[in-house]
Amino acid sequence: MKTEFSLTQLADPDIAEADKILRACVHCGFCTATCPTYVLLGDELDSPRGRIYLIKEMLEKDKSPTAEVVKHIDRCLSCLACMTTCPSGVHYMHLVDQARVRIEKDYSRPLAERALRAVLALVLPRPGLFRASMIMARLARPFAALVPAKAAATPGLMRRIKAMLALAPKSLPARGPSGGSVFPAQGEKRGRVALLQGCAQQVLAPRINQAAINLLTRHGIEVVLVKDEQCCGALTHHLGQDGDALARARANINVWIKEAEQGGLDAILITASGCGTVIKDYGYMLREDRDFASPAAQISALAKDITEYLAGISLMSSSQKGDVTVAYHSACSLQHGQKITALPKELLSKNGFVVKDVPESHLCCGSAGTYNILQPDIASKLRDRKVASIATVKPDMIAAGNIGCMVQIAGGTSVPVVHTIELLDWATGGPRPGLN
Template identity: 80%
Template structure:
């Protein structure tokens, strides 16, 4: 793609990076076949190719984004399926994230939308506040039917978004998990030492996931640290265009993990929420221009691993028993497209006695995508229903996934138990059977 940035514009490192990304795009259109919003809506501007053109125009002209640009960028799930498909290596992730930052700085959203986004950005990264909000949401859910706002629009109203938010609130909340600052010693001879990301939403909605990870790791000789002063990874804020908050959280995490590594050593920073993992692995890029943090950020990114990557490196013995449970493996977009981890979780499940089934259209997003199922609930519901129908076609006993957002989203459309991959691996190697939804 030909670009026309001025020398002055190209002196900005972000614009220079956008220029490199744009020039790789050859308009081939391969991305349209794997883009969930294009598959559903059939609008060229709701495809990666169309959005790339809109972003190019916005950045080149250096003008405030129009309502049309914002509408189509907001509809992007950042599932990154286009990056898996692209034969030219276009880094759409970095381009669309830059566009979102520009939109939040230069576009005046309606007051109601600004308020909703501000509430989400404040509540979700703070576990205590999030827990309190879920209790209030449970109390308010019976009144959701009184809210106006019809389902089925691709431009949802504020009441429709509030309905979606209330619908996602669980009927009950588990007890809080282990507190930050705890160290879980290895059983027997120590083979390694890792930090385990505590997470934000996952910490409130499903602390059992990290509990399973801790049991499995310590059982196999790995010491696990829940690092004090750790914060939200920044993904939620960054994908809503608030780079200042996101990068501040990234810097705080880098400091905390670096201190822990210097104090006791760390073989890895393990992540059980793949959406967080994609962003933490990108810290080195996000802070590449920061003189004080570029080096530490790159080191943290190199230490970051999805939990299945690390478990595979331990080369655990295969389970001697076969459960014969049929597991439908849902590959989270942030894992398969963002981190390029596709076969490994399925291999681990199979090695440990499960019958693993691929899901038709596994490349398509389930519609969760961070806050997408709140901000774009009708598109998200259509994607969830499509995903659930594809899952049902393989007749599973359980559904496994590596991302809490996907788990909550899919569970909203099926009675089949949805569990984390690590819960199944923990069960297969001596832990308790995962609880049913």
């Protein structure tokens, strides 16, 4: 794609990167076939190719985003299926992230939408506030039934509020272990890792990290929950609030580097793949920061999805399961963002599960961070499509590697939705998941 940035514009590292990404695009349109919003809506501007044109014009002409541009960028899930499909290696993720920052900086949204986004950015990265909000949401759930069922009859803000209330669980589990906790290896010590505590996950499903701790320590790995760790920054990053996201990244880099220097770390393990994709990108996000470029790259290199690390461990198999058919949902951030596709399925198969691929596995379930709140109509259609695809393989359980996907899919099915690590913990002597 031909670009026409001025030399002055190209002096900006972000614009220079955008120029490189845009020039890689050859307009082939392969991305349209795998873009969930294009598949649903059939609008060229709701495809990666269409959004690339919109972003190119906005950046080249250095003009404020229009309402039309914002609408189509907001509809992007950042599922990154287009990057898996693209034969030219267009790094769409970095381009759309840059567009979101520009929108946040230069576009004035309606007051109600600004307020909603501010609340999400305030509450979701803070487990204490998020837990309190879930308690309040449970109390408000009966009022959600009073909101008209037909989306067309419901104002946009009310539909989003209804979507938030629908995602709230009926009850909250007990709190998990706090930052600063260390879980010693059982038997001979074979390694030492930090385990990302997460934000929403530690409130909604602390059992996931507990399963990871149990499995790792059972196999001789010491696990530390690093004190003063923060949200990874993914939530605010995808809202275009890069100031907040980068501040969180720097804070995490500081505490992880300190932990690595004091006690040694083989890896920083992540059980929420949406977080993993962003942490692995810290090196890029802070590439121009003189003080943090090198440590950010070091942290990105240490970051691993839990399944990546387990692939290097010989797991102790147990015969307690029986035949269990598992539909494996490949989270977008794992398969497209981190390019981890076969590994989780191989681990499950090797440990006795009957693993079934889900038809249209490349299409997003509609969770995508805060997307199922901000774009509830599209998100619910994608969820229903995903659940219907899963039903065709008649599973006993559904496995996924991301808490957002788990919550989203569970909202449309009665089949237990569990994390891959819970199944692997069960296979090696832990409790059966999906019973709570």
